[in-house]
């Protein structure tokens with residue numbers, strides 16, 4: 491009676507061993523490619539992006555489990571700080587020898603980070619740094635997986651033209667993001683003969699009193715048509731104050747770029763209420779079954795512990811972040827990237843500065859592969 495049972499156990503163990511051995515083989519044959527992720531995890535855009543990025547990795551390898559490469563993500567929280575973002579990137583390059591960086595979030599951060607990418611020949615792939623001035627810096631290793639802001643200019647000009655507005659005042663944040671669009675706006679308005687008599691540039695650190703003073707100035711100048719180009723941090727306060735100043739009433743017109751319109755549906759009731767009647771442009775995402783199913787999966791997946799983040803809807807940046815991971819995963823496999831370090835210069839060892847960083851051995855190959863990836 492005992493015999494067959496023993497046999498069964500033996501067979502079972504053999505099966506287990508073979509199974510384990512096979513799994514091990516697969517793991518050993520796989521090339522792990524470290525990729526850095528630099529985000530402001532204290533922001534709505536950053537939190538959504540982080541969740542989309544991790545879903546992208548598991549979705550991608552669920553479909554492509556025969557791939558020989560696997561992305562391993564190393565995430566750093568840069569907050570909204572330019573210096574923090576730059577040092578996160580340095581840390582990722584130096585200590586994790588990452589082959590590419592996803593991020594950073596803002597255009598101001600990207601301006602510095604892409605310099606590092608160029609030096610170390612590590613592709614910096616940003617899905618959210620949208621300032622059109624960034625591409626003009628011609629850093630070869632900067633790859634943008636978002637539409638740059640100048641793509642909105644034609645739509646904005648069309649709205650202005652359709653309403654027959656002869657004059658408009660841009661109100662924009664004094665950052666790389668805010669300032670970068672202004673030359674494109676000026677050119678577009680000039681083409682439709684709409685005057686821009688004044689531009690109101692608002693630094694991020696302005697308090698409510700200072701913003702109010704700027705709005706009062708516009709009132710005194712009897713300006714009534716405004717184009718607002720800023721992110722939610724400043725924009726949400728601006729509209730509450732404009733309402734207090736009586737500038738959200740009849741006789742005034744407001745247009746917002748997608749920095750604000752993309753998050754309009756989730757800024758909270760009070761701010762939303764202050765923005766009644768504001769026109770916004772934002773990129774159109776064609777509806778599809780795939781998108782709907784991803785959205786509902788994302789909603790089930792997403793959790794946040796931060797009270798300041800009020801989200802119930804996926805945004806465009808989340809989708810771009812998701813696609814960015816897919817693009818890099820495809821590019822890494824296609825180019826046959828193997829994990830390798832940075833080639834160090836012959837000079838001094840143990841330097842913490844940028845000169846001692848070296849260059850990513852696979853950098854040029856990976857960059858070419860990313861740039862030729864279409865899907």
Ligand SMILES: *[C@@H]1O[C@H](CO)[C@@H](O)[C@H](O)[C@H]1NC(C)=O
Nearest residue numbers: 531532533569570796798799
């Ligand atoms: C995160 O955001 C909240 C609310 O906007 C702010 O009070 C806090 O200081 C931020 N924390 C960091 C580390 O930036």
Ligand SMILES: *[C@@H]1O[C@H](CO)[C@@H](O)[C@H](O)[C@H]1NC(C)=O
Nearest residue numbers: 695696697698699700701703
């Ligand atoms: C806002 O900033 C100005 C200039 O720095 C300062 O004089 C004023 O007291 C500040 N107001 C508030 C409410 O903090």
